[in-house]
Amino acid sequence: MQKACDSHPAQILKLLALTALLVFIPGCSNRHIIYHQTALSRDYTYVTFSRDTAPYVHQGQVGGEHSTFIKVLGFQGDCFTIEMQQKGDAGFTVYTEGGQIEQGGSLYRVSVNALSDLFTIEISALNYGDYALTITKGHD
Numbered sequence: 206m207q208k209a210c211d212s213h214p215a216q217i218l219k220l221l222a223l224t225a226l227l228v229f230i231p232g233c234s235n236r237h238i239i240y241h242q243t244a245l246s247r248d249y250t251y252v253t254f255s256r257d258t259a260p261y262v263h264q265g266q267v268g269g270e271h272s273t274f275i276k277v278l279g280f281q282g283d284c285f286t287i288e289m290q291q292k293g294d295a296g297f298t299v300y301t302e303g304g305q306i307e308q309g310g311s312l313y314r315v316s317v318n319a320l321s322d323l324f325t326i327e328i329s330a331l332n333y334g335d336y337a338l339t340i341t342k343g344h345d
Contacts, residue, residue, distance in 0.1 A: 237261040239278075246270045251323075253278040254342040261340045267295055268333030275326040277340060279304065279317040286341045287313040287326060295334025300325045 236257035242249045252261055252275060267273055279285060288311060289297055299306055303319025315324055328336060 235261075246272065248273045249276065250274070251276045251278070252340070254283075258342060260342075263338045263340075264336065265328070266333065266335050267328050268293070268330040271329075273328040275328070275338070275340070276323050277315075277326065279315070279322050279324065279342075281317055281320050283317045284343045285315045285317075285324075286343065287315065287338065289328070289336050289338045291334050291336040293330060293334025293336075294332050295328060295330040295336040297326055297328045297336075297338065300327070 237252040237254065238250060239253050240249075240251040248265070248271075250263065250273070254261070255278075263273075263275055265273055277285060287297070287299060289295070297313075299308075299313045299315060301315055301317075301322055301324035303322030304315050304317045304324055307314045307316075317324075326338065326340075328338060
């Protein structure tokens with residue numbers, strides 16, 4: 206009787222190759238996301254830059270009753286730039302309890318002053334809009 210862990214070596218290699226392919230295809234894996242929840246009219250995505258310092262891009266569609274919330278974990282001294290490109294009337298607002306927000310047009314800058322902060326980006330639209338939100342991490 207053959208055990209499950211004694212599978213044929215060729216099958217194991219195919220599985221490893223497929224796993225590696227899925228991890229390295231853009232969009233199949235995002236090292237920024239630590240948790241995602243989709244509710245009836247709200248989406249929540251929690252992101253961190255501890256595993257990947259590249260900009261995080263979140264694309265989607267909002268409108269009517271639907272809103273998207275992105276919660277970003279930052280630590281004292283971190284600085285984040287947030288900007289959005291959109292089609293339609295999508296817009297965003299940034300909220301923080303442990304940081305300072307500067308806004309210039311459609312660009313926000315969040316500086317984390319507290320030991321840590323989980324600031325929120327709320328994306329919504331009165332009608333409907335497609336968007337691409339980019340969050341870039343830097344340091345003060």
